[in-house]
Amino acid sequence: MLAFIVRRLFQSILVMLAVGFIAFSLFNFVGDPVNNMVGIEATIEERERMAKALGLNDPFPIQFARFAGNALRGDFGQSYRLSVPVEEAIGERLPATLELVFVAAVLALAIGVPLGVYTGLHREGAVSRLLLTTSLIGISLPTFLIGILLILTFSVWLGWLPSFGRGVTVNIGWESNLVSWEGFRSIILPSVTLCLFQLTLLMRLVRAEMLEVLRTDYIKFARARGLTSRAVNFGHALKNTLVPVITITGLQIGSLIAFAIITETVFQWPGMGLLFLQAIQFVDIPVMAAYLCLVAFIFVVINLIVDLLYYVIDPRLRLDGGAARAH
Amino acid sequence: MTDPVPLLQVEGLRVEFPTRRGVLVAVDGVSFHIDAGEVLGVVGESGAGKSLTGAAVIGLLEPPGRIASGQIRFEGQRIDNLRPERMRRLRGRSIAMVFQDPLTSLNPLYSIARQLTETIRTHLDLDEAAARKRAIELLDEVGIPAAARRIDEYPHQFSGGMRQRVVIALALAANPKLIIADEPTTALDVSIQAQIIALLKRLCAEHGTAVMLVTHDMGVIAETADRVAVMYAGRIVEVGDVQQVIGDARHPYTHGLMGSIPMIGHDVERLVQIDGAMPRLTEIPAGCAFNPRCPRALPRCRSERPELVSAAGAQVACWLFDGAGSDR
Numbered sequence: 327m328l329a330f331i332v333r334r335l336f337q338s339i340l341v342m343l344a345v346g347f348i349a350f351s352l353f354n355f356v357g358d359p360v361n362n363m364v365g366i367e368a369t370i371e372e373r374e375r376m377a378k379a380l381g382l383n384d385p386f387p388i389q390f391a392r393f394a395g396n397a398l399r400g401d402f403g404q405s406y407r408l409s410v411p412v413e414e415a416i417g418e419r420l421p422a423t424l425e426l427v428f429v430a431a432v433l434a435l436a437i438g439v440p441l442g443v444y445t446g447l448h449r450e451g452a453v454s455r456l457l458l459t460t461s462l463i464g465i466s467l468p469t470f471l472i473g474i475l476l477i478l479t480f481s482v483w484l485g486w487l488p489s490f491g492r493g494v495t496v497n498i499g500w501e502s503n504l505v506s507w508e509g510f511r512s513i514i515l516p517s518v519t520l521c522l523f524q525l526t527l528l529m530r531l532v533r534a535e536m537l538e539v540l541r542t543d544y545i546k547f548a549r550a551r552g553l554t555s556r557a558v559n560f561g562h563a564l565k566n567t568l569v570p571v572i573t574i575t576g577l578q579i580g581s582l583i584a585f586a587i588i589t590e591t592v593f594q595w596p597g598m599g600l601l602f603l604q605a606i607q608f609v610d611i612p613v614m615a616a617y618l619c620l621v622a623f624i625f626v627v628i629n630l631i632v633d634l635l636y637y638v639i640d641p642r643l644r645l646d647g648g649a650a651r652a653h
Numbered sequence: 654m655t656d657p658v659p660l661l662q663v664e665g666l667r668v669e670f671p672t673r674r675g676v677l678v679a680v681d682g683v684s685f686h687i688d689a690g691e692v693l694g695v696v697g698e699s700g701a702g703k704s705l706t707g708a709a710v711i712g713l714l715e716p717p718g719r720i721a722s723g724q725i726r727f728e729g730q731r732i733d734n735l736r737p738e739r740m741r742r743l744r745g746r747s748i749a750m751v752f753q754d755p756l757t758s759l760n761p762l763y764s765i766a767r768q769l770t771e772t773i774r775t776h777l778d779l780d781e782a783a784a785r786k787r788a789i790e791l792l793d794e795v796g797i798p799a800a801a802r803r804i805d806e807y808p809h810q811f812s813g814g815m816r817q818r819v820v821i822a823l824a825l826a827a828n829p830k831l832i833i834a835d836e837p838t839t840a841l842d843v844s845i846q847a848q849i850i851a852l853l854k855r856l857c858a859e860h861g862t863a864v865m866l867v868t869h870d871m872g873v874i875a876e877t878a879d880r881v882a883v884m885y886a887g888r889i890v891e892v893g894d895v896q897q898v899i900g901d902a903r904h905p906y907t908h909g910l911m912g913s914i915p916m917i918g919h920d921v922e923r924l925v926q927i928d929g930a931m932p933r934l935t936e937i938p939a940g941c942a943f944n945p946r947c948p949r950a951l952p953r954c955r956s957e958r959p960e961l962v963s964a965a966g967a968q969v970a971c972w973l974f975d976g977a978g979s980d981r
Contacts, residue, residue: 543757544761550750550752551826552745553745553771554741554775561771565763566760642807
């Protein structure tokens with residue numbers, strides 16, 4: 327178990343290095359930040375001085391080594407655009423994105439899993455068919471369109487919810503939307519937009535897994551023992567669907583963060599996605615590199631958690647190692 | 654019969670599968686009974702309807718399969734039309750089932766203890782500690798060594814034979830009156846099969862549990878069953894005392910089955926086999942379903958369907974034993 331964690335941590339570090347390398351080398355070719363920082367009338371000498379100050383004239387390996395070394399200490403340098411340390415710029419935006427992703431993930435799980443179980447159990451029912459048809463829309467409509475439709479309905483026509491921004495936030499160590507109703511109103515539309523795809527995906531996944539598991543012998547045997555439908559469906563069947571569901575959920579939380587870019591643009595949500603888009607337009611390499619590294623880091627952490635959850639759920643994984651040692 | 658109310662009485666059971674190309678009749682007019690404490694063997698080829706008959710009795714036919722007609726009575730009470738919740742209470746408590754493959758019959762994610770106590774507490778009014786105590790006793794009874802220690806292990810830590818013992822313990826958890834054992838040894842190693850059959854036989858004798866033993870292994874039937882029903886293409890073709898049926902089979906199909914059992918000491922080049930294969934459900938011929946393969950078919954066999962008639966202690970569905978048309 328411990329060996330497993332250590333091995334995974336080591337792999338994680340390799341992944342992070344690779345991502346950092348790719349991100350950094352990629353951004354070396356997307357444009358010249360100096361153009362954006364100096365005025366049009368800047369002389370060649372001024373440009374040279376700027377490039378030198380930023381270390382842009384050094385050979386690539388040296389630039390990357392400097393970047394990686396600093397990144398390890400949490401120092402991603404100065405944002406070219408905002409002229410503040412990158413950590414500060416991201417730290418300011420991170421809570422907005424994480425709260426958005428958190429609410430969206432909770433919504434997707436809390437609604438998607440029960441609906442999946444329901445449609446798996448009543449696969450011929452009218453409600454199930456309706457849900458499955460509706461879920462096709464959720465899967466096929468692009469996020470930005472859903473966002474715009476929601477804004478049109480709930481902000482423009484009904485006027486119930488704000489159409490953009492974070493609205494009122496309360497500082498609880500970070501600026502939060504979740505502690506006051508006023509703040510929460512602002513997060514509803516973006517999180518619904520963000521979660522819709524994941525929700526339908528989860529629902530269909532749970533449904534497919536349930537159909538699979540319900541056919542197995544141990545479910546038949548559980549029924550033959552007279553266990554209640556509740557115990558069979560939610561105890562025996564649902565638990566056996568969890569391994570794939572957790573895998574996909576983990577991956578999807580990563581893509582929620584990635585998809586948040588679009589949602590944040592539609593709703594002008596001041597999160598990391600928006601920061602990243604602005605950074606691209608400005609060729610703000612430190613911000614872009616830090617953002618990609620952060621996203622990679624989140625993916626790596628989530629995958630580590632997912633792997634550990636396998637151990638919690640499936641005794642076959644948990645005990646094989648122990649049994650092997652015992653014998 | 655001698656017993657006024659048998660434990661299980663099945664009459665004219667017909668199981669149908671509605672499909673796009675018409676209704677398939679998988680079990681057709683099957684009638685039999687099982688007395689308390691009795692072991693009834695049900696034999697036949699794959700697809701003869703043995704397992705479906707068992708599933709119909711315990712109310713676990715997979716949709717779209719359904720009981721189209723007939724009655725199933727347990728202790729004199731009809732159970733084929735019970736509401737699902739009533740039927741659920743009966744399952745495990747009064748009628749239990751053992752499936753073919755012990756490797757897949759147990760939920761891999763729950764410990765043996767959890768699966769046993771859950772079953773016990775569903776049917777008996779016991780608290781967790783008492784249920785666990787009973788679970789350990791059950792495991793002891795089915796011959797799991799060091800039951801008190803092993804109870805907290807998971808299915809994958811048990812061998813196939815041990816898992817089938819656990820499955821039997823689970824089936825016996827609430828002391829049912831009838832166990833439907835659907836090919837309980839088919840998936841097991843030959844050396845383990847005899848142990849499991851002996852175990853099942855001993856436990857049921859001790860508890861007075863009746864068994865409906867579904868199998869295609871005549872050897873198992875000969876060793877275990879009191880009476881035997883032979884099924885072919887969804888119907889019972891012969892039913893009677895096990896010695897009678899095995900020693901002096903009446904129906905040509907049963908006769909063929911007996912002939913195909915390998916015997917130690919009889920050095921034969923080739924086992925006797927019944928020519929042809931059992932017809933598909935869509936292609937059951939008119940008259941007796943066995944007539945195309947029957948070495949002794951009469952013209953009548955191709956047009957009229959024989960019903961079960963008494964013939965020297967057994968019941969046979971064959972025109973050869975019709976009082977009028979008998980050639981014996």
